[in-house]
Structures are given as C-alpha cells and as structure tokens.
Amino acid sequence: MKKEISIIGVPLDLGQTRRGVDMGPSAIRYAQLHERIENLSYSVEDLGDILVDRTLVKEDHTEHNLKNLKSVKDTCEKLAVEVDEVIKSNRMPLVLGGDHSIAIGTLAGVSKHYNNLGLIWFDAHGDLNTAETSPSGNIHGMSLAVSLGHGHDLLTKIGGYFPKVKPENVIIIGARDLDEGERAIIKELGIKVYTMHEVDKLGMTKVMEETIDHLKDCDGVHLSLDLDGLDPIHVPGVGTPVSGGITYREGHLAMEMLSEADIITSIEFVEVNPILDEKNKTAIVAVALIGSLLGEKLL
Numbered sequence: 255m256k257k258e259i260s261i262i263g264v265p266l267d268l269g270q271t272r273r274g275v276d277m278g279p280s281a282i283r284y285a286q287l288h289e290r291i292e293n294l295s296y297s298v299e300d301l302g303d304i305l306v307d308r309t310l311v312k313e314d315h316t317e318h319n320l321k322n323l324k325s326v327k328d329t330c331e332k333l334a335v336e337v338d339e340v341i342k343s344n345r346m347p348l349v350l351g352g353d354h355s356i357a358i359g360t361l362a363g364v365s366k367h368y369n370n371l372g373l374i375w376f377d378a379h380g381d382l383n384t385a386e387t388s389p390s391g392n393i394h395g396m397s398l399a400v401s402l403g404h405g406h407d408l409l410t411k412i413g414g415y416f417p418k419v420k421p422e423n424v425i426i427i428g429a430r431d432l433d434e435g436e437r438a439i440i441k442e443l444g445i446k447v448y449t450m451h452e453v454d455k456l457g458m459t460k461v462m463e464e465t466i467d468h469l470k471d472c473d474g475v476h477l478s479l480d481l482d483g484l485d486p487i488h489v490p491g492v493g494t495p496v497s498g499g500i501t502y503r504e505g506h507l508a509m510e511m512l513s514e515a516d517i518i519t520s521i522e523f524v525e526v527n528p529i530l531d532e533k534n535k536t537a538i539v540a541v542a543l544i545g546s547l548l549g550e551k552l553l
C-alpha cells in the first residue's frame with residue numbers, strides 16, 4: 255500500500271433525504287483519523303472538504319426521480335478532479351462522505367488511472383438502482399449502477415468517459431436489502447454478491463479469500479465502504495440502517511485481510527450521519543476499520 259495518503263472530505267447530503275450526513279467528514283476527523291494513520295507511519299495530508307454548492311438545489315427538480323441531480327453532479331465533478339490530482343501526485347486518496355452518491359465522483363477520478371480496476375462495495379444495499387427502478391429517487395441508491403454505466407448521462411459521463419468499472423470486477427459484500435430492479439441488474443450483469451446469507455454460511459475469512467482471488471488480475475482495487483454494511487448495533491449513525499449486518503469483528507477481519515493482501519489502491523468511507531449517531535460511535539468504528547485496513551495489528 256502507498257505510504258502517502260491524502261484525505262478528502264465530501265460534505266454531501268443531497269444524494270438522500272436525511273440531513274446530517276454532510277457532517278460525516280467532521281465526525282470522522284474528530285474521531286482522530288489523522289493521528290491514527292500517522293501512528294501507522296504514513297505521511298498524511300488533509301486536503302479539507304470539497305465545496306458543496308447548495309445554491310444549485312434551487313435549480314434541482316425531481317421529475318425524473320433523481321433528487322438533487324445537479325447538486326450531486328456538480329459535487330462529484332469537483333471530487334473527481336481532486337481524486338485524479340491526488341493519484342497523479344502518487345498518493346492514495348482516502349475519501350470521507352457524505353452519502354454514497356459521492357462514489358460516482360471518486361470512481362470518475364480513480365478509474366482512468368487503471369486498465370482493469372477492481373471494486374469492493376461493502377454495503378447493506380446494492381446501490382444499483384436507476385431513475386426507472388429507484389423506489390426513492392435518491393442518488394445514493396444509484397451510485398454503483400452509474401459507475402457501471404447505467405443511469406442518467408449527466409452522472410455516467412462525469413470525467414468524460416464511461417463505464418468506470420466492469421461488472422466482472424465488482425464485488426458486493428454484506429447485501430441484505432435489494433430492490434427488485436437491483437436483483438434484475440445483478441442477474442443481467444452477473445455481478446458477484448456476497449449477501450449476508452453467504453457471509454453467514456461461508457464465514458468472512460472465505461468471503462475475503464474469494465474476493466481477493468477474484469480480483470487478482472486487477473491493476474488497482476477501490477474499496478467503497480458504506481458504514482451501513484455493518485450491523486446497526488455497532489453503527490447507529492447511518493441513514494438507512496438494516497438489521498442483520500456484518501459484525502464489528504467481521505468488519506475488522508475483512509479490513510485486516512485486505513491489508514495483508516495489499517491490494518487496495520483507493521479508499522472511501524461513507525454514510526456516517528452524526529445527527530443519528532450515539533456519541534460519535536459510528537465515526538469511531540469507521541476510524542478503527544481504516545486503522546485495520548492500513549495495517550494496524552492487535553499484537
């Protein structure tokens with residue numbers, strides 16, 4: 255793993271309807287992210303937050319079942335530029351959300367640097383809706399579909415190219431709340447999904463061994479971790495909690511195995527909502543998981 259890390263905050267809450275997730279980057283910083291990473295002897299720079307232009311909300315309309323389309327697009331474009339610059343300067347981006355719609359921007363900045371990018375999507379959800387299938391119109395439920403090239407042009411074409419990732423290089427882990435249209439696209443594109451059923455049955459060790467093996471021919475792997483992939487007992491501060499999720503220890507095991515395999519080239523942690531949280535518990539878990547991912551050991 256690269257030893258130079260650049261933190262980028264994305265205080266975007268417009269990809270869904272529960273306010274507060276815009277404070278996620280602050281909550282994660284407050285949980286001592288910087289210190290934690292520095293202690294692992296990385297060189298860390300914090301680039302601050304991407305500007306979310308809330309004046310665009312006025313122009314946004316929801317007719318097409320894409321809430322705050324312009325605001326989300328504008329933020330993702332800015333994020334893509336910044337992520338691209340970080341990678342060009344030979345550093346690893348660590349992006350802090352914000353809601354999961356920001357993955358559209360992160361992947362737009364990351365993907366052009368790789369010929370065969372892998373993507374690990376830790377999530378209770380598939381985020382594989384389009385405006386046609388979404389039950390909510392919330393873009394955070396569409397970001398993986400967009401990155402695969404499915405969805406509104408304004409989103410799929412950010413960065414001037416699409417798709418950002420091929421379906422055979424995507425692995426979803428922790429899914430337990432999939433909409434009908436999402437099941438259909440999973441089947442149609444043949445996306446590999448470890449639902450909670452497989453996590454229970456195989457155990458996290460096997461899930462991660464298979465995941466790492468599946469991505470062995472990739473020249474880079476992006477980890478997009480939605481905190482709601484974990485069980486809400488451990489992470490009460492998320493906007494769309496679903497019970498029966500990944501445990502605290504399974505989460506750490508997954509991060510430790512990724513660290514040992516040394517395959518991750520860019521990282522994003524999303525959906526921390528401090529307003530819904532209990533004493534910053536969710537941000538603290540996020541920082542602990544980032545610690546394990548970056549090589550922290552128990553002994």
Ligand SMILES: NC(=[NH2+])NCCC[C@H](N)C(=O)O
Pocket residue numbers: 353354355379380381383388389390391392394395396431433480482494525
């Ligand atoms: N990133 C997330 N938390 N996504 C939740 C999506 C929920 C639901 N599937 C929707 O499309 O609205």
Ligand SMILES: [Mn+2]
Pocket residue numbers: 377378379480482483494
């Ligand atoms: Mn989710």
Ligand SMILES: [Mn+2]
Pocket residue numbers: 354377379381394480
């Ligand atoms: Mn998500």
